[in-house]
Amino acid sequence: MSPEAGGENRSPETAAAPDAAGFSHPDTLAVLAGRRSGGAELAPALFCATTFRIPSLDAGRRMALDAAESRYYTRNGNPTVAAFEEAMATLEGAEAARAFASGMGAVTGVILGLCSSGDHIVAQRQLYSGTQFLLQSVCPRFGIDVTFVDGAEPGAFQAAVRPGRTMLVFAETPANPRLDLVDLEELGAITGPLTAVDSTFAPPCVTRPLDYGVDISLHSATKGIGGHNDATLGVVSGSADLIASLWGFAVLQGANAAPFDAMNGLRGLRTLAVRVERQSSTAQQLAEALSAHPGVESVRYPGLASHPQHELAQRQMRMFGGLLAFDLAGGHEAGERFVDAAKLAQAATSLGGPETLVTHSASTTHAGLAPEELEAAGIGPGTIRVSVGLEHSDDVVADLLHATELATASFA
Numbered sequence: 369m370s371p372e373a374g375g376e377n378r379s380p381e382t383a384a385a386p387d388a389a390g391f392s393h394p395d396t397l398a399v400l401a402g403r404r405s406g407g408a409e410l411a412p413a414l415f416c417a418t419t420f421r422i423p424s425l426d427a428g429r430r431m432a433l434d435a436a437e438s439r440y441y442t443r444n445g446n447p448t449v450a451a452f453e454e455a456m457a458t459l460e461g462a463e464a465a466r467a468f469a470s471g472m473g474a475v476t477g478v479i480l481g482l483c484s485s486g487d488h489i490v491a492q493r494q495l496y497s498g499t500q501f502l503l504q505s506v507c508p509r510f511g512i513d514v515t516f517v518d519g520a521e522p523g524a525f526q527a528a529v530r531p532g533r534t535m536l537v538f539a540e541t542p543a544n545p546r547l548d549l550v551d552l553e554e555l556g557a558i559t560g561p562l563t564a565v566d567s568t569f570a571p572p573c574v575t576r577p578l579d580y581g582v583d584i585s586l587h588s589a590t591k592g593i594g595g596h597n598d599a600t601l602g603v604v605s606g607s608a609d610l611i612a613s614l615w616g617f618a619v620l621q622g623a624n625a626a627p628f629d630a631m632n633g634l635r636g637l638r639t640l641a642v643r644v645e646r647q648s649s650t651a652q653q654l655a656e657a658l659s660a661h662p663g664v665e666s667v668r669y670p671g672l673a674s675h676p677q678h679e680l681a682q683r684q685m686r687m688f689g690g691l692l693a694f695d696l697a698g699g700h701e702a703g704e705r706f707v708d709a710a711k712l713a714q715a716a717t718s719l720g721g722p723e724t725l726v727t728h729s730a731s732t733t734h735a736g737l738a739p740e741e742l743e744a745a746g747i748g749p750g751t752i753r754v755s756v757g758l759e760h761s762d763d764v765v766a767d768l769l770h771a772t773e774l775a776t777a778s779f780a
């Protein structure tokens with residue numbers, strides 16, 4: 369048998385890594401997790417191999433069918449990807465995790481991996497636009513019926529569940545782009561269908577959906593978890609049984625995470641908590657400053673007392689995150705001027721990276737929506753979404769206040 373037949377390459381003389389099992393604080397877990405199968409190296413090892421020697425036919429048969437096997441064929445599993453998955457499962461308080469080639473790979477893997485023709489899904493109206501298109505346009509083609517509800521309205525998900533037919537309840541919190549929250553305790557209490565949360569805006573150092581009884585937590589790790597705008601990556605966490613059943617579809621779907629992206633995802637996880645802390649404190653300062661500006665009609669940030677679900681945010685978020693949205697007086701024209709006037713903040717989609725990014729929602733992330741859909745999602749002609757970066761807070765606040773001044777001088 370080859371030395372790696374046991375699925376580990378740890379040599380006996382290698383000093384053991386500190387065991388994450390002895391710790392519970394997410395900041396500490398983020399540093400310790402995902403090192404089980406590693407050697408003495410302190411950074412993730414990159415396994416580019418697409419295939420691995422099979423020690424015997426019997427072992428091969430077992431390896432081919434095992435969701436946890438990371439040294440058989442990389443579409444099924446890969447050691448670098450497995451290290452990222454293990455770290456995510458640890459941070460989420462989950463038994464297992466499966467990484468995907470993107471956040472949409474994860475969303476598609478969950479929805480099409482779990483639901484069949486004739487099934488029913490309850491989802492919220494406030495969603496990442498890609499997820500919304502998938503539910504609205506693709507699911508009906510496969511005979512999957514979807515009911516959209518207002519995720520911020522108490523009891524809305526439960527009320528739309530059709531006993532015996534609803535397979536999945538799909539939520540996103542905080543939600544794109546207006547930071548509406550879903551009450552996770554309420555969601556986790558739903559019995560019958562599986563419950564899933566896209567928690568991209570609230571990474572594990574902020575919120576852990578599984579702690580509330582939710583079945584599946586998923587992320588676009590392209591965003592805050594990767595955190596450096598250099599990895600396209602998704603991840604789903606849950607019970608070992610659930611992840612194993614998703615794995616059966618995921619291997620056919622072929623949206624497996626690339627080892628290089630998983631390596632960057634794991635690198636990003638190590639500093640997640642300090643990055644989100646900085647982004648949250650700058651976002652709070654920015655939200656307060658914008659709220660006081662006459663050119664701003666309203667600001668949405670979970671950390672503001674004016675957020676309609678501020679009390680819920682305090683209950684289920686350890687920090688309020690780096691995302692905020694606001695409405696400029698002057699609509700579309702002001703929105704356009706604002707994006708042009710910002711000097712430090714850059715106009716780009718995505719979020720959770722080192723650079724502060726601004727997007728005019730109606731003409732970028734939600735450009736494909738019809739006017740009535742924009743209105744239903746709470747996106748106005750002057751809605752701007754900000755992903756606060758890691759620059760000094762004084763610079764971020766000054767830049768965006770200046771841009772607001774220039775954009776709204778003739779409207780306020």
Ligand SMILES: *Cc1c(COP(=O)(O)O)cnc(C)c1O
Pocket residue numbers: 470471472473475496498499540544566568569587588589590591600601602
């Ligand atoms: C970006 C995003 C996605 C999709 O992720 P990709 O990695 O771009 O495929 C899904 N959900 C949310 C909330 C997102 O912000």
